[in-house]
Amino acid sequence: MREYFIEKADANLPQIRKTVIKPDTPTTLLRKGDSITVDLGNHYVGYLSFKMWFADEYVDAPVTLRVRFFETKMEMDYDYSSYGGWLCESWIQEDTIKIDFPGTFSLPRRYAARYVRVEVVHTPRDFTLSDFEFLAVTSADVSSLLPYKSSDPELSEIDRVAVNTLKNCMQRVYEDGPKRDRRLWIGDLRLEALANYYTFRDTALVKRCLYLFAAADRNSLGFLPGFVYEYPIYYPGSWHIVDYSMMYVNTLCDYYEHVGDREMFDELYPLVLDIMSSANNCLDSEGILTVPENDMFIDWCEGLKKQTAHFGVYLYTLGNLTRTLEAMGHPDAAIFASRLEEGRAAARRVLYSEELGAFVNERDGGQYSVHANAWMVLGGAVTGSEAARVMREVISAKDSVKPFTPYMHHYTVEALFTAGLHTEALEYIRNIWGGMVKLGTDTFFEAYVPGDPSFSPYSDNKVNSMCHAWSCTATYFLRKYEIK
Amino acid sequence: MREYFIEKADANLPQIRKTVIKPDTPTTLLRKGDSITVDLGNHYVGYLSFKMWFADEYVDAPVTLRVRFFETKMEMDYDYSSYGGWLCESWIQEDTIKIDFPGTFSLPRRYAARYVRVEVVHTPRDFTLSDFEFLAVTSADVSSLLPYKSSDPELSEIDRVAVNTLKNCMQRVYEDGPKRDRRLWIGDLRLEALANYYTFRDTALVKRCLYLFAAADRNSLGFLPGFVYEYPIYYPGSWHIVDYSMMYVNTLCDYYEHVGDREMFDELYPLVLDIMSSANNCLDSEGILTVPENDMFIDWCEGLKKQTAHFGVYLYTLGNLTRTLEAMGHPDAAIFASRLEEGRAAARRVLYSEELGAFVNERDGGQYSVHANAWMVLGGAVTGSEAARVMREVISAKDSVKPFTPYMHHYTVEALFTAGLHTEALEYIRNIWGGMVKLGTDTFFEAYVPGDPSFSPYSDNKVNSMCHAWSCTATYFLRKYEIK
Numbered sequence: 032m033r034e035y036f037i038e039k040a041d042a043n044l045p046q047i048r049k050t051v052i053k054p055d056t057p058t059t060l061l062r063k064g065d066s067i068t069v070d071l072g073n074h075y076v077g078y079l080s081f082k083m084w085f086a087d088e089y090v091d092a093p094v095t096l097r098v099r100f101f102e103t104k105m106e107m108d109y110d111y112s113s114y115g116g117w118l119c120e121s122w123i124q125e126d127t128i129k130i131d132f133p134g135t136f137s138l139p140r141r142y143a144a145r146y147v148r149v150e151v152v153h154t155p156r157d158f159t160l161s162d163f164e165f166l167a168v169t170s171a172d173v174s175s176l177l178p179y180k181s182s183d184p185e186l187s188e189i190d191r192v193a194v195n196t197l198k199n200c201m202q203r204v205y206e207d208g209p210k211r212d213r214r215l216w217i218g219d220l221r222l223e224a225l226a227n228y229y230t231f232r233d234t235a236l237v238k239r240c241l242y243l244f245a246a247a248d249r250n251s252l253g254f255l256p257g258f259v260y261e262y263p264i265y266y267p268g269s270w271h272i273v274d275y276s277m278m279y280v281n282t283l284c285d286y287y288e289h290v291g292d293r294e295m296f297d298e299l300y301p302l303v304l305d306i307m308s309s310a311n312n313c314l315d316s317e318g319i320l321t322v323p324e325n326d327m328f329i330d331w332c333e334g335l336k337k338q339t340a341h342f343g344v345y346l347y348t349l350g351n352l353t354r355t356l357e358a359m360g361h362p363d364a365a366i367f368a369s370r371l372e373e374g375r376a377a378a379r380r381v382l383y384s385e386e387l388g389a390f391v392n393e394r395d396g397g398q399y400s401v402h403a404n405a406w407m408v409l410g411g412a413v414t415g416s417e418a419a420r421v422m423r424e425v426i427s428a429k430d431s432v433k434p435f436t437p438y439m440h441h442y443t444v445e446a447l448f449t450a451g452l453h454t455e456a457l458e459y460i461r462n463i464w465g466g467m468v469k470l471g472t473d474t475f476f477e478a479y480v481p482g483d484p485s486f487s488p489y490s491d492n493k494v495n496s497m498c499h500a501w502s503c504t505a506t507y508f509l510r511k512y513e514i515k
Numbered sequence: 516m517r518e519y520f521i522e523k524a525d526a527n528l529p530q531i532r533k534t535v536i537k538p539d540t541p542t543t544l545l546r547k548g549d550s551i552t553v554d555l556g557n558h559y560v561g562y563l564s565f566k567m568w569f570a571d572e573y574v575d576a577p578v579t580l581r582v583r584f585f586e587t588k589m590e591m592d593y594d595y596s597s598y599g600g601w602l603c604e605s606w607i608q609e610d611t612i613k614i615d616f617p618g619t620f621s622l623p624r625r626y627a628a629r630y631v632r633v634e635v636v637h638t639p640r641d642f643t644l645s646d647f648e649f650l651a652v653t654s655a656d657v658s659s660l661l662p663y664k665s666s667d668p669e670l671s672e673i674d675r676v677a678v679n680t681l682k683n684c685m686q687r688v689y690e691d692g693p694k695r696d697r698r699l700w701i702g703d704l705r706l707e708a709l710a711n712y713y714t715f716r717d718t719a720l721v722k723r724c725l726y727l728f729a730a731a732d733r734n735s736l737g738f739l740p741g742f743v744y745e746y747p748i749y750y751p752g753s754w755h756i757v758d759y760s761m762m763y764v765n766t767l768c769d770y771y772e773h774v775g776d777r778e779m780f781d782e783l784y785p786l787v788l789d790i791m792s793s794a795n796n797c798l799d800s801e802g803i804l805t806v807p808e809n810d811m812f813i814d815w816c817e818g819l820k821k822q823t824a825h826f827g828v829y830l831y832t833l834g835n836l837t838r839t840l841e842a843m844g845h846p847d848a849a850i851f852a853s854r855l856e857e858g859r860a861a862a863r864r865v866l867y868s869e870e871l872g873a874f875v876n877e878r879d880g881g882q883y884s885v886h887a888n889a890w891m892v893l894g895g896a897v898t899g900s901e902a903a904r905v906m907r908e909v910i911s912a913k914d915s916v917k918p919f920t921p922y923m924h925h926y927t928v929e930a931l932f933t934a935g936l937h938t939e940a941l942e943y944i945r946n947i948w949g950g951m952v953k954l955g956t957d958t959f960f961e962a963y964v965p966g967d968p969s970f971s972p973y974s975d976n977k978v979n980s981m982c983h984a985w986s987c988t989a990t991y992f993l994r995k996y997e998i999k
């Protein structure tokens with residue numbers, strides 16, 4: 032079956048669209064120790080080239096240049112001489128190149144950048160750099176972008192940056208980040224696909240990505256890997272993530288809702304059944320989904336207790352799947368509807384503290400978090416005015432654990448909408464995505480904590496991805512809820 | 516005229532011949548900090564590629580490798596962490612590369628190497644390197660190589676290494692060194708052309724190079740630049756060297772002698788006349804060629820007094836030119852014969868010390884050097900048994916200044932042959948070129964001082980060229996004098 036699914040995926044391999052960006056940079060005379068900074072005018076993903084030419088006299092030795100690429104202005108101030116993070120240092124967008132002959136030089140690697148800095152490491156003589164070009168690549172067709180107009184400049188800017196983030200993550204697959212990790216993750220895929228339905232409407236790319244996961248091995252419990260590689264060969268990731276596996280089910284349901292491709296749904300439905308059975312098999316004696324914390328994601332948030340949130344993902348998935356099956360008159364709808372009913376009751380019984388009026392799971396450390404409460408709202412364990420109160424309290428509480436990534440910010444906003452708190456949802460969007468916009472960015476970040484813009488999940492923000500797919504959904508909310 | 520001469524040169528642009536070298540290197544598992552050394556089995560010039568593949572699991576970040584190329588085994592022991600020479604550090608054959616995807620990776624730059632070391636700087640996981648290939652390039656047609664057979668293993672090896680040196684310097688032009696400086700110098704051209712007449716017999720490449728210099732600007736005194744660049748554009752060097760300009764005349768005479776192309780000789784003869792008039796104009800009141808030391812080369816030899824040797828180059832050139840013109844019955848032969856006569860007399864009168872029985876020029880510091888005496892022998896200022904005595908004494912004297920480069924070693928050997936000292940000439944060849952062979956090399960070096968193999972003209976031997984054109988002439992002597 033793997034070959035079949037990969038074939039299906041490759042039948043939807045997108046065209047890579049290329050645009051030559053010509054920044055307005057004058058011919059610059061350089062000598063050893065000098066540097067030049069080029070502003071591309073926007074954040075792009077692609078390939079840099081420039082012309083190196085001698086000044087007074089032919090440059091009689093190779094010229095050694097260090098070329099750094101920055102996704103945001105603030106990255107230009109980082110000290111790149113040391114790196115202390117736990118992700119591979121190779122992710123830092125820096126290359127040292129030697130140019131043997133005057134002429135046009137093209138760097139072979141792909142970068143994600145708004146700014147480029149070229150430093151002269153060694154040269155025997157003065158030389159000039161000029162004719163900088165950046166061949167920007169994306170599989171998004173910008174001519175198909177649906178319009179969004181707001182009289183509010185902040186909302187317009189949030190939408191622009193969100194769409195740009197999505198565009199630059201759209202390549203051969205939905206990449207999580209074009210700087211890092213440049214691969215297809217389920218959690219990012221789902222959010223990119225949602226934003227895409229309201230912007231570029233490139234449904235073939237969603238289809239391709241869904242088939243790429245269908246081709247993956249599942250682990251002994253029946254769950255999907257969180258990510259796959261597809262170039263130069265197909266290779267599924269080894270980290271099987273339970274909530275991401277369920278997000279696959281949600282992504283397929285979304286796809287059916289927006290595209291209505293019943294044949295595809297039916298073809299992938301056996302995988303849906305397997306994932307949902309696997310999750311069902313993980314319910315403990317009290318009816319709560321229980322897996323090791325290593326097997327889930329939820330958020331990059333140190334010390335976060337995730338069991339409640341994780342169970343919320345299960346309920347949320349059951350809800351979406353039930354609705355989708357009901358809409359198509361599928362006989363299995365009742366099975367999932369009944370599991371959802373039982374799950375919601377278990378959540379209420381085991382995870383809710385009547386005394387505190389919130390989901391504070393004593394079995395899991397008694398932690399009060401936005402994550403747990405938002406996911407319980409999304410899972411329908413509380414509804415109506417009760418859900419509104421739970422959400423209002425948890426996002427404003429001083430002592431509640433708050434999200435660190437726009438991935439969890441997304442589901443927090445979705446929970447606010449679900450709880451009918453449209454005003455609070457918009458305020459939250461202005462605080463998070465508007466907060467990033469205030470830092471002067473063209474793309475939204477992998478991680479964002481208001482008041483701590485240098486936070487990194489990797490102990491060193493030099494490897495943070497500053498154009499990260501899962502943060503593109505501000506456009507989805509603005510457009511879906513017609514906030515103008 | 517420049518365009519015309521460049522056109523003539525480009526009509527003789529050689530074909531670059533490619534051979535894939537597959538070193539016998541097993542698939543090697545590597546992790547951060549590891550390194551692998553690949554032995555190409557011989558010294559080649561060209562392009563490296565290899566296959567990077569993941570081991571247990573897909574390599575989920577770019578892999579950063581430092582790749583170093585060594586022309587000789589001894590270079591592998593150098594400490595490359597610091598460089599203190601006065602030539603541009605970019606000449607060191609080292610590149611840091613990042614590999615984004617498993618597969619075959621080709622380094623874009625050309626290198627000169629027998630050994631390659633790959634060090635793992637950063638990697639997120641173990642990976643393998645395998646399938647090393649080196650695409651060797653040269654414009655020499657090895658199938659046209661004339662045979663040389665000797666029963667003496669040392670002479671066979673000297674010939675093999677000399678021919679290999681020549682082969683690897685034969686590219687779009689006769690390069691001085693394929694590692695450094697990779698350009699066409701007159702002094703190197705002459706010696707490469709001489710060796711070539713007895714080995715590959717590629718006369719078109721000599722023709723091309725002669726026309727490339729004809730296209731150059733001459734300086735205010737009428738001399739040629741020592742070197743030219745011809746890629747990607749034609750650009751003549753700015754260092755105009757008087758002895759190299761005269762070597763141009765010798766190279767054209769050699770070409771006529773070996774190829775007999777009278778039309779070409781006549782076309783370039785105006786340039787010959789100009790150069791010889793310019794030299795004649797530099798004779799001082801005593802009839803000695805006098806130019807600033809900056810305007811000549813002779814040898815990389817600190818503290819060397821060069822006036823006598825330089826005047827010897829002038830006499831030697833007059834001798835070759837006169838012989839060539841006489842052979843073709845040219846009316847100008849008598850002019851140069853008479854200048855030669857006067858020059859030899861002046862040399863004897865002004866530069867020779869009867870008391871010391873050697874050329875020890877008191878006007879120029881009274882230094883006793885192989886350079887001065889060899890060039891006087893080559894210029895015919897002493898002949899016969901007197902020349903033999905002068906040469907025998909100067910090469911064996913403890914206090915004489917000795918040559919540092921195989922360029923000057925060449926003319927020393929030629930002077931020994933001129934003085935009829937065939938046994939001493941062969942001994943000298945065994946001492947210099949045999950000395951390099953004993954170090955275990957596949958090519959001859961830019962600089963070689965017996966007993967000091969790490970000597971560098973640039974304060975740091977890491978930029979020394981270890982495959983250098985001007986050292987290839989051992990094969991010329993062995994074959995011309997049929998030494999077997």
